Amino acid sequence: MSRAWERIRRNPVPSLLKSLLEDQLDPGYAASAADRAAGRPSTGRRAARAWLVTGAVLAGAVIGVAFAQNADVRAGTDRTRTEILDSLRSGDERIAALTAQRDELDAAVDERRSALFADGAGASILDELRDAEAAAAATPVRGPGMTVTLTEPTARPNLSDAAKEENRPTALLLDRDLQAVVNALWAAGAEAIEVGGIRVGPGVTIRQAGGAMLVDNRPVFSPYTVSAVGPPSRLQTSFVVSDAYLRLAGIQQLYGVGFTLTEEDDLEFPAAAVRKLGSSGETGYR
Known part of the structure; x- marks a missing residue:
């Protein structure tokens, strides 16, 4: 019988599951305790503080840049909105002015037309004109x-399974x-x-x-x-x-x-x- 399986090299490192179950303490804690016992100075705290300060400075810089960009965008948005509102107001004012001018011109035309057709023959023509305008819905x-x-x-909700496709209101x-x-x-x-x-x-x-x-x-x-x-x-x-x-x-x-x-x-x-x-x-x- 071949004994080749006995010559297979075994992994001396314990499995991850076994180390999790048996080694509850991280090796770093043991190394740190050994350094303190030997009197060697620990530079971990200084390095951590330096990294913390550096990270805080970088985070502050990123937040400052984002705030500045947001302020610029908001200022541009407010300016654009103000311009749009001003344009709408000016358009409404122009429409109101043109409407008032149209009403004045209509009143002037009616006055001159009444004066033009003041006689008997003109009154008949004016009546026909008024009837035509009424038929054309040209007068209030x-x-x-x-x-x-x-x-x-x-619209009532369709709760059936057949309503899987997009329902467009008809x-x-x-x-x-x-x-x-x-x-x-x-x-x-x-x-x-x-x-x-x-x-x-x-x-x-x-x-x-x-x-x-x-x-x-x-x-x-x-x-x-x-x-x-x-x-x-x-x-x-x-x-x-x-x-x-x-x-x-x-x-x-x-x-x-x-x-x-x-x-x-x-x-x-x-x-x-x-x-x-x-x-x-x-x-x-x-």
Whole structure:
């Protein structure tokens, strides 16, 4: 029988587990005690103090540099924010000044127009002009009316295992719902209509784009309000028998969409932005 296993060199160093169990004291403590017993001076404390002082100086330097950089960044951020706020304030002031100037010019135009058409023939022309401006929603309107409010239902959490993919909220109210309400109010005898604070005129569109509801290319959000100036009783009586009311009532029962009618004592609509058609066929605003 081969005895090759007896010639295998054994590791004289004890295992790590055995040293952990048997040698509870670190060898460094024993060496330090031997040095003290032999009277040899210990330089460990001096070196430790030197390293501690050096580390404290380095840490202080790092903290100082970081603080200085943070102060510079904060100063730059504050300066940028101040500049942005100043720009916004100046923009608001400019808009307010231009609005006041526009109102003054409109008043001057109305005054000169009234003076120009003071005679009998001119009064007839002025009445036709006023009717055209009212049809174009170019004049402010104030009076009693009714408001239709549509609200998207609150999203309910999907707790099923099938909802692992990304859940994107889907709007239940569509652009054709608002269009149906506006058309039904016009048919009911509304004199002027406003959707989400935007006056509805002949060239105003209501459509959806990318999940957003746009009125005259401006976004409006739920709850959607459709307000109409006109006789409240006539508006409500005609609207509740319209196809738009039946459609929205069904959506309300099936999907929990908010749908309310409110009689208003006093509504005030500003003039809509009137489009001006140029000679080349381009459309603009004034």
